[in-house]
């Protein structure tokens with residue numbers, strides 16, 4: 001599915017700020033993902049054309065970063081850190097709890113496509129684990145009770161067509 005004209009325009013406007021189109025790649029991927037929910041090969045090729053890059057270079061970046069989704073599924077994607085510091089703070093138990101709460105295993109989406117649960121490598125917030133990324137927002141010092149409240153809130157949150165999923169704040173804050 002081709003990008004909407006508004007998205008194409010936004011990507012061109014972002015690219016115009018830089019001397020080289022590839023400098024705009026990350027924000028361009030966000031624009032496309034915000035519109036389409038995930039990044040298909042067709043979309044990546046379109047972005048490559050807009051930025052004067054090769055499709056393979058665009059695909060390499062989109063595949064490297066866990067915040068970009070190559071497959072559709074999950075309006076709300078929970079990316080829970082499973083690396084050592086978070087694991088020592090209870091990430092594994094938290095992931096099991098979330099699997100039970102959502103009725104899916106890590107790596108899967110709920111049948112209605114609303115939620116996806118992923119276990120990812122270090123999110124760079126090791127001092128406040130367990131940590132989860134939801135959209136572009138970090139949730140720190142998570143407990144089963146905190147993730148329950150986040151999931152429950154998102155169960156009824158509206159999902160406007162064609163827009164990125166709304167976010168909620170958790171009570172957990174990074175430690176200083």
Ligand code: FES
Nearest residue numbers: 081086123125126
């Ligand atoms: S180990 Fe979890 S954020 Fe670094």
